[in-house]
Structures are given as structure tokens and as C-alpha cells.
Amino acid sequence: MIPVGFSYRRASTVDEAVGLLGEYGDEGKLLAGGHSLLPLMKLRLAAPEVLVDIAPLADLRYVRTDGDTVAIGALSRYHDLHHDEVLRQHAPLLAHVAGAIGDPQVRHRGTIGGSLAHADAAADLPAALLASDGVLVAQGPGGRREIPAGEFFLDPFTTALQPDELLVEIRVPGQDGVGWAFEKFTRRSIDWAIVGVAVLGQSVGLINMAGTPIRATRVEEALAGGANPAEAAELAAEGTSPPDEPHASAAYRQHLARVLTGRALERAAGRVPAGL
Amino acid sequence: MSVMGTRVVRIEDHKLITSGGSYVDDLREPELTGAVHAMFVRSPIAHARIGSIDVSAAREAPGVVGVFTADDLDIAFAPGPTGEPWLARDRVRYVGEPVALVLTEHPYQLADVAELVDIDYDPLDAVIDLDDALSGRTLLFDGTDSNVAGGKAKPFDEKLFDDCEVVVTRTITNQRVAPAPLEVRGAACAWGEDGRLTMWLSTQNAQIARDILAGGLGVDPGTVRVIAPDVGGGFGAKIGADPEAVVLGWASRRVGRPVRWFETRSENLTAMTHGRGQRHTVTIGGRRDGTVLAYRLEVVQDAGAYPRAGAGMLPGFTRLMAPGVYRIPRVEVATRSVLTNTTPIAAYRGAGRPEATAAIERAMDLFAAEIGMDPAEVRRINFIRPEEFPYTTPSGASYDTGEYAKALDAVLSAGGYAELRAEQARRREAGDVVVLGLGIAAYVEITAGDGMGESGRVDVNPDGTVTAYTGSSPHGQGLHTSLAMLLSDQFGVPMDKITIRHGDTDEVPKAVGTFASRSLQLGGSVLKQAGDQVIERAKEIAANLLEASPDDVELNVDQGAWQVRGAPSGGTVTWAQVAAAAGEDGLSADVWYGDVQPTFPFGAHLAVVEVDTLTGKAVLRRIIAVDDAGPVVNPVTFQGQRHGGLAQGVAQALLEEMSYDADGNPTTATLADYPFITATELPDFELVDMATPTTRNPLGVKGIGEAATIGSTPAVQNAVVDALAHLGVRHIEMPATPQRVWQAINDAREGR
Amino acid sequence: MKVTIEVNGRSTVEEVEDRTLLVHYLRDTLGLTATNVGCDTTSCGACTVLLDGESVKSCTVLAAQADGHRVTTVEGLTGEGGELHPVQRAFSNQHGLQCGFCTPGMIMASVSILAENPKPTRQEVREALEGNLCRCTGYHNIVSAVMEASGQEVDG
Structure with missing residues (x-):
């Protein structure tokens, strides 16, 4: 598909980009790599009138x-x-x-x-x-x-x-020496996460478990209170509101959040000092 | 030296890897100069009456050449209550159904204009669920009293299972999938000053497409020329021509300009036919010693919104192949096809046979589990034995040749079945989270089951080169290479002196084309026959030139020259000399191979999966396959067909499903949503070779295009179930999504 | 707008609509039709070309974004004398293509993979090809082709 027509503008400085955004208001959109925006525009789910390309801002x-x-x-x-x-x-x-x-x-x-x-x-x-x-x-x-x-x-x-x-x-x-782990659960490796968990030390971020990315605060509190990873991970779905879809129900995602958080915490604990 | 059976790199490749193929959207033929671009406006609603269509704004938009609806079409469509219109009139019956056609000067204007076509829909209840469709509560077509488009429920023999010690029954879904060739559908056409229509069409069958176009447009077939350029995959979904092609031919005539069309992927996923889509109720019974005595298969085929191949052909093949590789004394099959407000279903790699195999192979595993016997052993007990061929099944198929037990033993041996079972037991014993599953499928299928013939013509040119015209229509299979190998062997002419042509109805007026894995066995056999005729004629000419009796001359295939038998020093004449001496008609034979019989390739697959019992994710680790289609012309392309088949079969088992919500909205209408299998979901394939010839064609070959698809799907599905058998899991529907597997584990643990 | 893009070593200067996608600039404006379009969602990779030497999906790059940059398509891989690039040769040798529609994109993705990881394992090749769909080959021989082009044992 082809995007709805728009005007392409290119900013060569940050100030110029800010100025163009101010000029076009709601009708303008920033274009960086374009890999979030252009796919939406091609499906005509987004139709900005002006694209302000900031890719030239190499600095x-x-x-x-x-x-x-x-x-x-x-x-x-x-x-x-x-x-x-x-x-x-x-x-x-x-x-x-x-x-x-x-x-x-x-x-x-x-x-x-x-x-x-x-x-x-x-x-x-x-x-x-x-x-x-x-x-x-x-x-x-x-x-x-x-x-x-x-x-x-x-x-x-x-x-x-x-x-x-x-x-x-x-x-x-800086995360030097802090254990970390990333668990991304997908059907195919190319897919967006059904559920994902990013762990850094005792901080836990959850992917696709609410309308926004969220912290698993109950898990973090439990860890801070001395719970072991397995115990803490049981709380990973507390307060979440994941999407409910035919191939991945909300209940299944909540189950995955617990399993993946447990695995991520275990792996993070074993990965000190950190390294790829 | 014969090239048959040797690894020959494809002659098709050079263009494809340097300048790319000439797919329909790539064509820059002079006839297409000044072409307008076409896009169909498609229904966004599964079932609705069309209130009104306002095209006035669209007709005013920049660059518009025409906007047409059913009211503009002055061509008749198929009669009868369930006839499929060229463009929807009064009523739409699936999301994606074409309602209007937009023509613009520039392709970028198409979507802009299509958005301006204002269609007022009055929604009706959408019929999506098969039981809902069967109930007839909502009918898709006025003037009918049922949504059943073919077949009927029949009373089963109540005594079928009377002498069985064990009877197992289960309802299984063989889900709807999208063929999804990488190249979507496309066409380009122009009417010449001579009043003839030329259409370049991404099709598997130019000649069938020509007849469909001529019929639709109400013109003589002689006034239509169809050319299949390079085609970027078909898998059965590009057989003939779809209704869109007829509308394009009409529109080109109406506006007096060439027309080009290349659909979007979203259109492709909703408006190109889908495949599979059957619900099976299997019942299998037998003795505790492993002998199967009776099998019953009840099929409900989802035909989609209009009766195409799903109405009869697909369930017909499922019925024919129902008993698979087993000598089952009593077999009963009933099929019904029912219309729903979804994309029409037609052929997809296997077309009715994968469904039959999936049903019987799942049933065999259910039976094996019930009597506590290894699934390999149950299969061995029930295989049709080699000495029983030709073998006529209770469902009416006449199998040619087969070595079913040998095929199974070969994959079990190559895979290390005993060791794998030991590893499976070890993990179960240790309580590992990631468990191992082994899945077996033994299969037989029917190729060239259409009963139609094929054409072939061989010309020896005055320069000694050979040009062959095949009615087959390859679109990735590498058939040009295989046919050139056959002719090279037959004529002793090097492959680079042989040209294969196909897909232009002016060059090859009578042909059937490519589907049903028919091309080598029919297209190859007929070329061999044409080659034999050429050689017979050449022998007489050569004898004349050599001043010998025809009985005394022979073709020296090593040198590609004619000589007096036993006297090679007595001089030779070349093919060029023979052709030059052939006179005005040239040295040529044009043959129609009409007396065709289907063949029955077979094989066995062993799949090894790992299942994460906490997340439900199943990963295919190994797949070991025997796909026996008789003698192999070119192992390169033969293996390629098996690889591709394996991938698509695995995809159905683990990933792919074309889904709709309850209102009939497709939920997998882009390649971001449809889980098309990628390189990361597949292991390296382990192929084991076997070659059992058929007696039913001159080459002894069977079809290989679909075979591996048929075996791999149930092998992988059986493996996923097998991985969890120790937990009490007996069945998991396809695709085996992580959520489904997780749910099955939960259900088993809770005794459900 | 006017764009200046170096394509396969030649400078091209063309006036295009602002919304022109790079793939259509290549196919329709320049007539380089090897690069194909197989989807609408940046999923299939059939349109993969090199932009400044790195693989990108040219259906999701504006021609305007490529202005002033360097693009290589499969047409630009073959040498002056027609000699095949090692990746092209390996795709044919290993039967890494059937219908050929994904092939130009697959080859360009492979060239980029090997530039970043000259001696990959088969599994690494699979992972690096996750953005390129093929319906015909089952990928096995494509992986083999990349291995051959890397100068390693095909079976890894």
C-alpha cells in the first residue's frame, strides 16, 4: 500500500526540527528511521500531512x-x-x-x-x-x-x-556488574513479544502486559523484602491488564509473565558480572 | 553419458539471480505502453446487502480513468443460485469480495481513489461457524434452502465397529490456511487492433485461464491470448483465472487502454482462495493386537462464500484417500461442503490429500495410544504389503506401487528412533521442563489425479538445436531443467542446445498446465512420446542421408549423431543435417497424451519436537523424511520440492491459520499477523532416498510437488501430542500454538 | 521533490512525489525491476536492497530518505564482465531459489549478513534471515547457499 500524500521536510539541526514541529502542530510528524511510522502510514492507519525528517541529525x-x-x-x-x-x-x-x-x-x-x-x-x-x-x-x-x-x-x-x-x-x-536478563516470548523469532520481561538487578520491566510498558512493582517489592526469585515471580501478573486475544488470552499472558519473570530473575542472578 | 539422476544446476537460475524474473508487474512490453492501473474496492464486511454505491466523488478525483461497479458490467456471470458474480451486486458474502474497480493513470492514485468510493452496506448475520452454517439459520443465497454446496450427511452403518475390541472417536479441525505465494496475484492486458485480447497473468494454467476469460467476456477463445510470464509461486491458488481477471479484460475493452493490476498483500490474504478448512470426525476400531478393522471419516468442508474447488473436488480427494497406507477392511466416508461468509476455499498444496492423511494418521495415533502400543508398530501391522499392489482401497483408489513399511523403517533408522525414545523416557523420568516428542506419519497420495491429459511438442531446428513446447506451466519447480535433461538424454543433444517453452496460448494452444504434482509425469511423458516420434521420423531421414536402411541406422546419443549400426566409422549425420533434410514441415512432433493414469507417491516422516511444558511452546528440532516418487530426474529440484513441501506442512502443524472473528472479520490479513513460517522456525531437513517406480507412465515417475507437505503436517502434530502423552494429553488441534499446548497440559492435569 | 541517489554505482537524479517509496523509485522510476514487493507490512523482505552497504527493506524507506545516499540492488552485484557475485553463484549452486520472487531480496540480505558476520553458523544464518520470507525452498538450501558463499562447509 501507499501512504496518503504528505509533504516531506528535512531538518538539518535540532532547532530547525523543533521549529518545523511548532509550525505544523498536530499535522506534522517526526521521521527518524521511519520503521514505526511508515508501516502505519502505508496501511493508512496514520496520515500526517507533513513529515519532518530528522535522520540527517548525525550528531x-x-x-x-x-x-x-x-x-x-x-x-x-x-x-x-x-x-x-x-x-x-x-x-x-x-x-x-x-x-x-x-x-x-x-x-x-x-x-x-x-x-x-x-x-x-x-x-x-x-x-x-x-x-x-x-x-x-x-x-x-x-x-x-x-x-x-x-x-x-x-x-x-x-x-x-x-x-x-x-x-x-x-x-x-551505568549497569556495570549488575545482573540482567531479557526474555522475549514469541511464536516466531520475527514476531512482536506476546510477553517480554527485562530484568536489571532487582528491577523488572514488562512488555505487553498493559496499555503501556510497566514495571512489575510487586515483584520488585518482594525481592526488596527478601523473597527469592521464584517467590517474587509469582507476583509478576499482579496489577497487569494484558491484551486478550484469540491466540494469547489475558490469562495466558499473565501465566507467561510469571514463568518468564522467574526465568529472567534466575538468569540475571547468574549473570554477574554482566556481559553479552 | 546419461544426465538422468545427476545433480544439474537449474538453467532457470541465471536470470533470476542477476536481473530478477519477469513477473507480471515487471513487464514493460510495448503493448502495455500507456496502461492504466487497476485496484478493486473490496467489501470490508463479511455479509451485507449493498444499499447504494456512490462513485461520483471517486470519478472526479485526479488521475481517474474509470470507476466501475456491477451495474456497469455488460457481461453475464455464471447462472444458478450460488453463481459467483464478477463484482458483487446487491450483496457481499466475504471480507475481500470485489465490489468496484478503480482505474487511474498512476498506481499511487489507486488507494486514494478507492477510498472515495462510497458504499452503503446493510449488514446481515455473518455465517462463520460450520455448525451455524449447517443449521441454515442464515442462508448465504436467496432461492436456496440450505448452505450445503456439495455432498450430504448419510446414515452410517451401525454395525461397522461391531467386532472391534477398541473404538476411538474424535473430532479434529484441519484449519484454514493461506497459500501465500511470495508474488501476489497480478495481471496486465491489452486489446490489439486485431480485436484480440492479450493478458499476461500470474497463473499456473494459461490455457484454462484463456477459456475462463473467453467464457466470461463472451468471446471466442481464439480471440484471447494468455501468457504466463515468470510466476512467483502458486501452490494451487493460481490455477486458471480468478474473477478479477475477467473484470480486467472487460475494463480494458471498456476504456480502450491497456490495464495493469497487482494486488496488495492484504488483498491477497483475503481474496485469493484459501486452502484446507475441513472438520473431521474420525472413528477407528480394531483389536488390541493392533489390527485396525474399521475406519469412519465424516468430513465437513468449509467452502467459503462461493463454491469453487472446496465444494466438491477437495473433499472428493479426501474421501478417495481416506484409508491412507492401511489395509482396513471396512471404510466409510461421508463429506459435506458448506458455504460460510469467508474467503472461498480451493486448492492448496495437496488439495484434499493432506486432510485425508492428517485424519487417518491422527486416528492411528489415537488408536495406538488407546491400546498402549508404539505408533510405529501399529502402522507396521496395518500397512498394505508390497506384494498386494496394485491395490484397490475400499474408498475406490487403485494404488500402483508402494513399499510403505520400508519407508517407515528407513526414517526410523535414520532418525535413531530407539535412542530418541530412550531420551524421551530419560527426560520424563527426570521431570525436565522441556520434553521430547516423536511423531510419525506414513502417507500415500494421488498425483495427476485430475484425469486430464497434457500436450508436448518437440522441434529439431535446422541448426540442430531443439525447442520443446510443454503444456505444463512451471512456476518455481525447475521443470525446464528436468525436461531439458530428458530431451538431452533422448536426443544426445547438450542441454544448452535445448530450449523449453511454456505458458503462451498462441504457442501451446491446447494444454492443462501445472497442478496436482502432474507436470513431470504428464508433461515429461508426453515430451518423451513426442521425442520418440521425432526420432522415428529422423531415423528415416538419416537412413536416406546415410544411404542405408532405416532398420540399420541408430542414434548415437553420446555424440548426438546418426550412424549406421555397428559401423561408427562409416560416417555420421548430425541433427542439423537431419533437420535440414526434413523438408518444409520441419522435424517436429506434437502429441497429446490423453490416456493418463494417476500415480500414488508415498513416504514416511519422523518429526522430533521439544515442548516447553511451562510456556507451551513447541519447537521442531528434526524432521526425517522419505518421499518416494519413483525415479528421480534431477535430485537438485527433487529435493527442493521436498524441502518446500516440508516447510509448508510444518507451518500448518505449528503456526499458520487464517482466522476470522465471530463477525467474519479476518484477523490475519497482513504478513505481520499471518504467521508465515520463517527460517528460524525450521531445522535442517534430513532426507532419506527411496525410489519405487510406477507402472503407469513411460517414465516411471510419480509427482513430488505435494508429497512432503502431506507427510509432514501430521508427523509434527503427532510429535507435539506425543511429547505430552505421559501427562494424559491425547490430542491438540493445529496449529499447535503455545497457548493451545499450555491449555492441553492444564486440561490433562485437571483430568479434562 | 528532486532526489539524487547513487544506484548500483551510477548517480540518478529524478523528480518524485514526496511519498515515493524507494522500492518504487527503483522499479518504476529507474526500471530496475529485480527488487520485488511482497507485502505491505515490512514483513517479507522481498524488497531488500543495500543502503550505504547495509540491508534495508526498500518498501519502508522513502526515496527522499535515500537522497544523497548509495543503493545497491541485485542488478548491481554482477561484475562488469558478467561474473557472478559469490552469493549469486552460491544461490544457484545450492538451489537456494525456486520461483525466484524472494531471491533478489534474499541475496541482498545475505550479502549484508556476510558483511557483518563473514563466517556464520547455519543457525546464525537462519536467525539473520528472519526478515526474509520464502514460500518455496523451506530455507534449507538458502542457508546452504549463504554457507557456501562464506567459504565454509555447507553443512556447517
Whole structure:
């Protein structure tokens, strides 16, 4: 299928992108890798009038350490993140998850900022960022602001970003030496997760267990209270509201959340110090 | 030296790997210059009356050349209450049914314009469930009193199982799947100044398509030329021509311009015919020593919204092949086809035979489980034995040749069956979360079961090259290579001097084409016969040139030249010399092979799966297959057909299902939703060779196109059930989704 | 808008509608029809080409996004003298294609796989081909082709 017609604009600086977003308001959409947006546009489920291409902003493609923090440019592609030595060393959970998204072609195009701003509860990176206690840095006409991941995902496909803001950086505390694991349950490896679990230390992020990516707070509390992984994992479905579909009912997903959380916690416990 | 049976790399490949094939959407033929682009507006509702259609906005849109509905069509459609219209008139009966046609100057304008066609639907109750359809509460067609489109329920023989010590019965769904060739449907057509229509069509059968087009358009078949260009897979769903092709031919005539059409994948998944879609009730009975005495199969075929092959042909093959490879004294089959508000069902790789095999092979495992015998042993006890062929089954099939026990023993030996059973027991003993399952299927199928003939023509050209015209219509099978190998052997002409042509009705006016695994056995046999006739004629010409008696000359196939028998030093004449001396008519034979008999390939598959008992996920680890289709012309393509068949069979067992919600909305209408099997869900295939010739054609070959699909589906399904047998699981429906497997484990543990 | 894209080593400059997808730029604007379209959802990989040397699905890239970049299609793999690329040759040798429709995309995906992982295992090849669908081959011989092209034992 072919998208509904639109105007293509290209931004060569962040300020220019912010300006174009302000100019077009609700009619404008940012285009980074395009691998969340273009498929929707081709199915005519989205029809923005203007696309603002920010891919030329090469200075938003980086991974670097900033003290104990790892800073990731929002336009870093999944492929880059998966192979980035700095990320593999200091935030291996994110590096691993980036390599589990889609297929190689998708990973050559899709960006971390694009995935987070798209805010699909079935996507891998948002839950991993939640478990990583990440912070999202947005830039708008008034300058930059930081949004904790826990306050970023508001509703399905809805974030705390203002219409004239764009993500410029993602920051996570360094994960050196912290156990981690990622469990993505799919029928085919290419599929979106039926349920996924990202574990970093005693933090647990859940994929596709609600309208937004969520933390398994009951599990985390139990772990903090001294429960072992198996006991804590039994609480993984508490407070969740997963999709209920013919091939994966809500009850089945809740069962999977418990099983996968248990496995992820066990594996994370066995993976200290961390490494791919 | 003969090339038969040697590994020959395909002559088809070079173009495909360098500049790509010439699929219909790639064509840049001069006749198509200035073509308009076509898109069908399709029903988004499963069952509705069409209130009104307003095309005024669409007709005003930029680039529009035409917008047409059923009211514009001045061609008749099939008579009778259940006739399928070219475009829906008054009523739609499935999501995806074509309602209007949009023509634009540029392809990017199509979807824009299609959205402007305003159709007012008045929804009716959608008939999706088979029992609902059988009840006739809601009828799809006015003027009928039932949704049953073929077959009927018949009273069964109450005494069928009287002498059985054990009787097991179960209802099993053989789910609806999408053929999903990588190339969707497409066509391009133009009317010439001579008043003839030329249509390039992605089809398996140009000649059948020509007749459908001519019939639909109300013109003489001689005024229609159909050309099958490279075709990107068919799997039975591109047999002949679909209604869309007729509408395109009509529209091209109406607007006086060439027309091009290439559907979207969503259209393909909802409007190209689906396959399978049967519900089986199997009852099997016998003695505790493993002897099966009676088998009953009741089939309800979901035909979809309009009666196509699903109305009769598919359940007919299921009926014929119901008893499979077993000598079962009493067999009863009843089939009914019922209309539902879903995409019509027609042929898909196997077309009725995979369903028959799935039913009997599941039944054999149910019987084996009930009497506590290894499923391999139960099969051995009941196989038709080699000395019993030809063997006529209670369902009326006349099997040609078979070595069923040998095939099963070969895969069990190659797979290490005893060791695998030991490993399975070890894991069960240890309480492993990931358990092992072994699934067996033994199968026989019918190929070239259509009873129609095939054409073949062989020309030896004055330069000594050979051109052969086949009625078969390959679309990936590599048949050009196989046929060139046959002719090379027969004529002693190198393969690069042989050209195979197919798929143009002006070149090959009378033919049937490719389906039912018929191509090599019919298309190959008829070329051999044509080749024999050419050689007979050539012998006389060569004798003349050699000044010898025809009885004294022979073809030296090593040199590709004619010589006096036993006197190679006495001089030779080449094929070029013979052809040049053949006179005005040339050296050619055109043969129709009409006296065709079906053949019965067979085999055995062993599948090894692992099942995660906590998540329910089943993963295929190994599949070991014997697929015996007689002598092999080219092992390269023979194995390729088996590989592809295995993948599609595994896909049905584990992954694929075309699903609808209760309102008849398809829920798997894109390739993001339809779980098309990928490389990561498949293991390397383990092929074991056997070759038992048939007596029923000159080459001794049987069809291989569908065989591996037929064996692999039940082998994998049986393996998933077997993995969980120790928990009390006796059956899991296909596809064995993780949720289904998890549910089966739960049910078994709770004694349900 | 006007785009300038280097395709198979040649600079192309064309005026296109903003919404033009790269695959249609290749097929319809330039007439390079080897690259095929098999779905609407970035699923099948038939449209895979190299963009700046990396595999992408050209149905989900705008021609505008490729402006100023370098694209390679299967037509650009063959050498000047017609010699086949090792991946092309291996696909034929190993019977890694049947109907051929997925093949250009499959070959380009394979070229990209080997650029990133020159000596993969069979399982790694399978995983790296997860975004390329084939209905004919069952993938076995495609995996074999990539192994042959990598200069390793086909059976791994």
C-alpha cells in the first residue's frame, strides 16, 4: 500500500526540527528511521500531512559515558546499539535488547528515540528502559528537559512529549556488574513479544502486559523484602491488564509473565558480572 | 553419458539471480505502453446487502480513468443460485469480495481513489461457524434452502465397529490456511487492433485461464491470448483465472487502454482462495493386537462464500484417500461442503490429500495410544504389503506401487528412533521442563489425479538445436531443467542446445498446465512420446542421408549423431543435417497424451519436537523424511520440492491459520499477523532416498510437488501430542500454538 | 521533490512525489525491476536492497530518505564482465531459489549478513534471515547457499 500524500521536510539541526514541529502542530510528524511510522502510514492507519525528517541529525547518533551515566543519542539505530562496545560494557541489557528487535533490516533503520516516542506497549526497548531507570531528554522551543522513563509512557502510543518536542538523548545509570536478563516470548523469532520481561538487578520491566510498558512493582517489592526469585515471580501478573486475544488470552499472558519473570530473575542472578 | 539422476544446476537460475524474473508487474512490453492501473474496492464486511454505491466523488478525483461497479458490467456471470458474480451486486458474502474497480493513470492514485468510493452496506448475520452454517439459520443465497454446496450427511452403518475390541472417536479441525505465494496475484492486458485480447497473468494454467476469460467476456477463445510470464509461486491458488481477471479484460475493452493490476498483500490474504478448512470426525476400531478393522471419516468442508474447488473436488480427494497406507477392511466416508461468509476455499498444496492423511494418521495415533502400543508398530501391522499392489482401497483408489513399511523403517533408522525414545523416557523420568516428542506419519497420495491429459511438442531446428513446447506451466519447480535433461538424454543433444517453452496460448494452444504434482509425469511423458516420434521420423531421414536402411541406422546419443549400426566409422549425420533434410514441415512432433493414469507417491516422516511444558511452546528440532516418487530426474529440484513441501506442512502443524472473528472479520490479513513460517522456525531437513517406480507412465515417475507437505503436517502434530502423552494429553488441534499446548497440559492435569 | 541517489554505482537524479517509496523509485522510476514487493507490512523482505552497504527493506524507506545516499540492488552485484557475485553463484549452486520472487531480496540480505558476520553458523544464518520470507525452498538450501558463499562447509 501507499501512504496518503504528505509533504516531506528535512531538518538539518535540532532547532530547525523543533521549529518545523511548532509550525505544523498536530499535522506534522517526526521521521527518524521511519520503521514505526511508515508501516502505519502505508496501511493508512496514520496520515500526517507533513513529515519532518530528522535522520540527517548525525550528531544525535552516539553512545558515550558521562560519569556513571551512559548517554545515548536518540537517533542511534538498533544495529549500532547492539554492536556498540561502550553500551555492551556499561548497559548490556539495552545492547542486547536492541539486537532482539525486528530483523536485521529493521535494526539497520530503527532508532531508539523513534521506538520510545512511538510508545508501543509491545515494543522491547521501552520496558528495558523502564527497568534501567532511564531518563529521556527532550528538546522543545524552551530548551531541554529530562523526563524519567517512569513518567514518560502515559497511554498506548502516548508519551509525555509535547507536540513541538523531540527526543535528543536517552540516559541510563551505568549497569556495570549488575545482573540482567531479557526474555522475549514469541511464536516466531520475527514476531512482536506476546510477553517480554527485562530484568536489571532487582528491577523488572514488562512488555505487553498493559496499555503501556510497566514495571512489575510487586515483584520488585518482594525481592526488596527478601523473597527469592521464584517467590517474587509469582507476583509478576499482579496489577497487569494484558491484551486478550484469540491466540494469547489475558490469562495466558499473565501465566507467561510469571514463568518468564522467574526465568529472567534466575538468569540475571547468574549473570554477574554482566556481559553479552 | 546419461544426465538422468545427476545433480544439474537449474538453467532457470541465471536470470533470476542477476536481473530478477519477469513477473507480471515487471513487464514493460510495448503493448502495455500507456496502461492504466487497476485496484478493486473490496467489501470490508463479511455479509451485507449493498444499499447504494456512490462513485461520483471517486470519478472526479485526479488521475481517474474509470470507476466501475456491477451495474456497469455488460457481461453475464455464471447462472444458478450460488453463481459467483464478477463484482458483487446487491450483496457481499466475504471480507475481500470485489465490489468496484478503480482505474487511474498512476498506481499511487489507486488507494486514494478507492477510498472515495462510497458504499452503503446493510449488514446481515455473518455465517462463520460450520455448525451455524449447517443449521441454515442464515442462508448465504436467496432461492436456496440450505448452505450445503456439495455432498450430504448419510446414515452410517451401525454395525461397522461391531467386532472391534477398541473404538476411538474424535473430532479434529484441519484449519484454514493461506497459500501465500511470495508474488501476489497480478495481471496486465491489452486489446490489439486485431480485436484480440492479450493478458499476461500470474497463473499456473494459461490455457484454462484463456477459456475462463473467453467464457466470461463472451468471446471466442481464439480471440484471447494468455501468457504466463515468470510466476512467483502458486501452490494451487493460481490455477486458471480468478474473477478479477475477467473484470480486467472487460475494463480494458471498456476504456480502450491497456490495464495493469497487482494486488496488495492484504488483498491477497483475503481474496485469493484459501486452502484446507475441513472438520473431521474420525472413528477407528480394531483389536488390541493392533489390527485396525474399521475406519469412519465424516468430513465437513468449509467452502467459503462461493463454491469453487472446496465444494466438491477437495473433499472428493479426501474421501478417495481416506484409508491412507492401511489395509482396513471396512471404510466409510461421508463429506459435506458448506458455504460460510469467508474467503472461498480451493486448492492448496495437496488439495484434499493432506486432510485425508492428517485424519487417518491422527486416528492411528489415537488408536495406538488407546491400546498402549508404539505408533510405529501399529502402522507396521496395518500397512498394505508390497506384494498386494496394485491395490484397490475400499474408498475406490487403485494404488500402483508402494513399499510403505520400508519407508517407515528407513526414517526410523535414520532418525535413531530407539535412542530418541530412550531420551524421551530419560527426560520424563527426570521431570525436565522441556520434553521430547516423536511423531510419525506414513502417507500415500494421488498425483495427476485430475484425469486430464497434457500436450508436448518437440522441434529439431535446422541448426540442430531443439525447442520443446510443454503444456505444463512451471512456476518455481525447475521443470525446464528436468525436461531439458530428458530431451538431452533422448536426443544426445547438450542441454544448452535445448530450449523449453511454456505458458503462451498462441504457442501451446491446447494444454492443462501445472497442478496436482502432474507436470513431470504428464508433461515429461508426453515430451518423451513426442521425442520418440521425432526420432522415428529422423531415423528415416538419416537412413536416406546415410544411404542405408532405416532398420540399420541408430542414434548415437553420446555424440548426438546418426550412424549406421555397428559401423561408427562409416560416417555420421548430425541433427542439423537431419533437420535440414526434413523438408518444409520441419522435424517436429506434437502429441497429446490423453490416456493418463494417476500415480500414488508415498513416504514416511519422523518429526522430533521439544515442548516447553511451562510456556507451551513447541519447537521442531528434526524432521526425517522419505518421499518416494519413483525415479528421480534431477535430485537438485527433487529435493527442493521436498524441502518446500516440508516447510509448508510444518507451518500448518505449528503456526499458520487464517482466522476470522465471530463477525467474519479476518484477523490475519497482513504478513505481520499471518504467521508465515520463517527460517528460524525450521531445522535442517534430513532426507532419506527411496525410489519405487510406477507402472503407469513411460517414465516411471510419480509427482513430488505435494508429497512432503502431506507427510509432514501430521508427523509434527503427532510429535507435539506425543511429547505430552505421559501427562494424559491425547490430542491438540493445529496449529499447535503455545497457548493451545499450555491449555492441553492444564486440561490433562485437571483430568479434562 | 528532486532526489539524487547513487544506484548500483551510477548517480540518478529524478523528480518524485514526496511519498515515493524507494522500492518504487527503483522499479518504476529507474526500471530496475529485480527488487520485488511482497507485502505491505515490512514483513517479507522481498524488497531488500543495500543502503550505504547495509540491508534495508526498500518498501519502508522513502526515496527522499535515500537522497544523497548509495543503493545497491541485485542488478548491481554482477561484475562488469558478467561474473557472478559469490552469493549469486552460491544461490544457484545450492538451489537456494525456486520461483525466484524472494531471491533478489534474499541475496541482498545475505550479502549484508556476510558483511557483518563473514563466517556464520547455519543457525546464525537462519536467525539473520528472519526478515526474509520464502514460500518455496523451506530455507534449507538458502542457508546452504549463504554457507557456501562464506567459504565454509555447507553443512556447517
